[in-house]
Amino acid sequence: MSASAKDRHQWREGYTTGSSAAAAAKAACLQLQQVRHLILGNEWVEDQKITQVNIPLPNLSRLSIPVSQCEGDEQRAWASVIKDGGDDPDVTNGLEIKACVNYLSEQGSILIEGGHGVGTVTKKGLAVPVGASAINPTPRRMIEQAVREVFPLEEIKVVIEVPQGEEAAERTLNPRLGIMRGISILGTTGIVRPMSEEAFKTSILPELDQAVAYGHRTLVLTPGNYGFRTAVEQMHVQPEAVIQMSNFVGYILEEAVYRGIKQILLLGHVGKLIKVAGGIFHTHNRVADARSEILLAHCALAGMEQSTLLKLADIPTLEGAVKELLQLNQEDLVHKLAALASARAEAYVQRKVKIGTVLTLLDGTFVGWDEQAQQLIQDEGWIWPVRD
Structure with a gap:
């Protein structure tokens, strides 16, 4: 049954590209942490397959999101989440949102960049400056908070990729707004409320x-x-x-x-x-x-x-x-x-x-x-x- 045929009170909520990116980043960090512990022998941990993560949302609530894939070694790892917009008809629904994380040092900042399929801002007037990856401020904070739950102090580089993002972006307002070669990582609440x-x-x-x-x-x-x-x-x-x-x-x-x-x-x-x-x-x-x-x-x-x-x-x-x-x-x-x-x-x-x-x-x-x-x-x- 389509969303339009349902009682609107029964429409299923989903999660934003920002939540998807934060969840993928946290999953990749958990994979990286797990492998580092196993290889470096700092402490014993059970080698577990990461299938779901729980991330913080801007309103201080939390959200559990399934993880599609997860791999890595002691220096880098990647994970992907399939974006689920619930019953909201969004072109990003079903896209793979991927996060690649690199361990840089024992202490430092979280560095967040957009990779393949994430657009680059070429016109002023948006929430992101010209030349930067189209990852809006709220999703950036969500990614950083999710990473910090795994690595509280370490310097970690996070690259968000969307393998099919460039094709999907052609069906959005991005080209007109001057966001080129990919989608935007968006969301102010982390939750998609259908047909809003x-x-x-x-x-x-x-x-x-x-x-x-x-x-x-x-x-x-x-x-x-x-x-x-x-x-x-x-x-x-x-x-x-x-x-x-x-x-x-x-x-x-x-x-x-x-x-x-x-x-x-x-x-x-x-x-x-x-x-x-x-x-x-x-x-x-x-x-x-x-x-x-x-x-x-x-x-x-x-x-x-x-x-x-x-x-x-x-x-x-x-x-x-x-x-x-x-x-x-x-x-x-x-x-x-x-x-x-x-x-x-x-x-x-x-x-x-x-x-x-x-x-x-x-x-x-x-x-x-x-x-x-x-x-x-x-x-x-x-x-x-x-x-x-």
Whole structure:
């Protein structure tokens, strides 16, 4: 049974890539410690196969994680954990997370690096500096704490590898964020809670932080890939200034204002952004699907005949209805909807930011816009797409 078919209260939790890396590091250290004791003869220990480890979590609780493989000698060892995201549909689920540890000296620091399959940060604005391995601060602390439970004082080098990480990263936001040649080692709690809307919303925030780090004070907010490609490929907006907000319009607007953004262009399919014109700031159709109602209400207010309203209501998609309006020379009505979306969005954030709106079709064709959008695009030197 898939996660979506289950009662959400029965969804199985999993563990993050950070927890996986910490568990692999601890297992490798235990293997290294065991072999050192056996070979160096400091004390007798039973040669045991390491199949599970218990690691500390950031909230001071603990987590037991199965170990897939474990090998080593008196100077180095490695162990791997298969990342289990529970019922959360994550591209890292099932990946092998491997830790290689080297004993360097009797006293010193824990040195943590990323190896094959762990990305390298190439753009500023993330939690990790440019040039460093994409192992976030919390997972680094988790790895260090796990290692210190085995080697309290010793200098140990830990290299985290993900053999299939480079391929998996292509299905994540990493290339766009400038994290190249691998996945990120992530996690703030160590636990994956399935299908968490809060976690999904939070995952968008690094893009906002990166935009700010690059000095952008004007952003394009778009629901998804179509808008992103339109902005970058046709309008020549810098990729770091384009944020894919998914359905969380209100949340991302508030977070953008909090970060000091001064101007925003809402750019997206008319079927999504018309909801903002109706005062809807979570646009998933299970939360609010009033697209046709909003359009028909404004058509009626514009004085359209009942026969036209009935014809529009009978069209199964909003894109089709808007195309019909354009055939009826009702471009001004679509422009008015864009202006209304901007006004509602500005009111939502108490007019702390200037907002313009462009409504598009699925192919990126601009069909509705307001004066603020035109001025913003002109001021930023972006390109107005021209369609044949």
